[in-house]
Amino acid sequence: MEPARDAMEEGLLLKQRDERLTWRLLVEEMKKLGFVAGPMVAVTLSQYLLQVISVMMVGHLGELALSSTSIAISLSSVTGFSLMSGMSSALETLCGQAYGAQQYKKVGIQTYTAIFSLLTVCIPLAIFWRYTGSLLILIGQSPSISNEAGKFITWLIPALFAYAILQPLVRYFQMQSMLLPMLASSITALCLHIPLCWALVYKTGLGNIGAAMSMGVAMWSNAIFLLFYMMYSPSCAKTRSPISTEVFHGMKQFFSFAIPSAVMICLELWSYEFIILLSGLLPNPELETSVLSICLNTISTLYAIPYGLAAGVSTRVSNELGAGNPRGARVAVNAIIILAVVEATIVSMIVFVDRHIFGYIFTNEKEVVAYVTKIAPLLCVNIIMDSLQGTLSGVARGVGWQHLGAYANLAAFYLVGIPVAALLGFCTSLRGEGLWIGILVGATIQVFLLSVVTFCTNYEKQATKAKERLLEEECSTEDIVM
Known part of the structure; x- marks a missing residue:
């Protein structure tokens, strides 16, 4: 009996030690993610x-300037900025894993490859933006609004090229956890934009065109600062590399990750924009569109929090897989899910408690505020889903299965979410509330599918694949040099 009791006690002690070790690892990982x-x-x-x-x-x-600028910015986001952001997310796999494998020069080379690739994509986008006003008229929009929107988005073209440089640089610093330069440049650009935009809009007679010019100046200043920091700062010395033909040889691989990355992000964003368009076809479209636009602006702003968490987990997962440490990647995933649940609970509770008043941030119309209050519980659930899917999408980018994320978003929103939204919005008395329920159904399915993929991922296999791909790249680079 004595040996058996001793064995049981020893087993219990070992179990308690393992539990303490697990929690210690999780806490340490949460600090790194934070x-x-x-x-x-x-x-x-x-x-x-x-x-x-x-x-x-x-x-x-005035109303004309506001409506035309809102349409132009919405179109620029859907057709340009979100595309650039999505494609540059490929670097969260490529640069992150290369940095984890200590192949530091590849980080710089892949960043240059991304910049050249995105600048190439900008050329047809700029041509499309140039004729946006005419295209809006062709699809039946008001000529006055279309012309003003066309002018605004034409003057926004320089900002598009700046964004194509800025986003890869953001990933370059993010994957190395060099956050201070990004933080300083982004806040400085914002502080520059506020007085410059005010001066150009109100003091020069440029009107809404002045706002587009100011956005371009702010984005270019941000991109130039980060580019010079990358080229000349001693802290970037180990990942800095000269521009060579190797940059162009990597474009095929970049696009193989960039296209599904862009599809994954854009499919979700476009689904919400489509719901706003559908709301304009409902009875009393002014009310329905206003309320759903407020909901969309709210979750878009709050999405910065899960996006930050996603950036943290994509960095940690890609670094650990590149370093051949699948256990570290798994710990990072578990830690981020805990943080995401806590963050989603806190933020959704704050919105729910303030549901009677937060509508006044956007409007003084009592009818609109009352409708926002009514739809706020659905918005809170959506915030929870957004937090979970945002962090799970970060895991997807870190591992490198963006294509699975794209399939999940396609199925969730376009096969289920939007059809359910149209059915509830137009075939029931729910109207705008029904549209939002439909998109919430899509978001819920999206979280479920991403969760299945995340928890079924074999991180040992992914670490091996990352190592094999990096070795193949190294061999192909040597062949090119020889």
């Missing part, structure tokens, strides 16, 4: 607020 996520939230908000402040400035010029 170190990346916190600054990335500020960076994301600073970049997003460039658009928000532009609309706020232009809004005081």
Whole structure:
């Protein structure tokens, strides 16, 4: 009996020690994730607020300026900025795993490859933007609004090229956990934009065009600062590499990750924009569109938090897989899920408690505020889903299965979410509330599918694949040099 009791006690002690070790690892990982996520939230908000402040400035010029600028910024986000952001997310796999494998020169080379690739993509996008006004007229939009929107988005073309340089640089610093340069440049650009936008909009007679010019100046200043920091700072010495033909040989691999990355992000964003368009076909479209636009602006702003968490987990997962440490990647995934649940609970509770008043941030119309209050519980559930899917998407980018994320978003929103939204919005008395329920159904399915993929991932196999791919790249580079 004595040996059996001793064995049981020893087993219990070992179990308790393993549990303490597990929690210690999780706490340490949460600290590492927070170190990346916190600054990335500020960076994301600073970049997003460039658009928000532009609309706020232009809004005081009149209804025509406000409506045309809102349409132009929405179109520029859907057809340009979100595409650039999505494609540059490929570096969260490529640069992150290369950095984890200590192949530091590849980080710089892949960043240059991404910049050249995105600048190439910008050329047809710029041509499309140039004729946006005419295209809006062709699809039946008001000629006056279309012309003004066309002017705004044409003057926004320089900002598109700046964004194509900026986003790869953001990933370059993010994957190395070098966050201070990004934070300083993004906040400085925002602080520059506010007075410059005010001066160009109100003091020069440029009107809404001044807001577009100011956005371009802010984005270019941000991109140039980070580019010079990358080229000349001693802290970037080990990942800095000269521009060579190797940059162009990597474009095929970049696009193989960039296209599904862009599809994964854009499919979700476009689904929400499509719901706003559908709301304009409902009875009393002014009310329905206003309420759903408020809901969309709210979750878009709050999404900066899970986006920061996603940046943290994609950095940690890609670094650990590149270093051949699948256990570290798994710990990072478990830690981020705990943080995401806590964050989603806190933020959704705050919105629910303030549901009677937060509508006044956007409007003084009591009818609109009352409708926002009614739909707020659905919005809170959506915030929870957004937090979970945002962090799970970060895991997807870190591992490198963006294509699975794209399939999940396609199935969730376009096979289920939007059809359910149209059915509830137009075939029941729910109207705008029904549209939002439909998109919430899509978001719930998206979280379920991403969760299945995340928890079924074999991280040992992914670490091996990362190592094999990096070795193949190294061999092909040597062949090119020889």
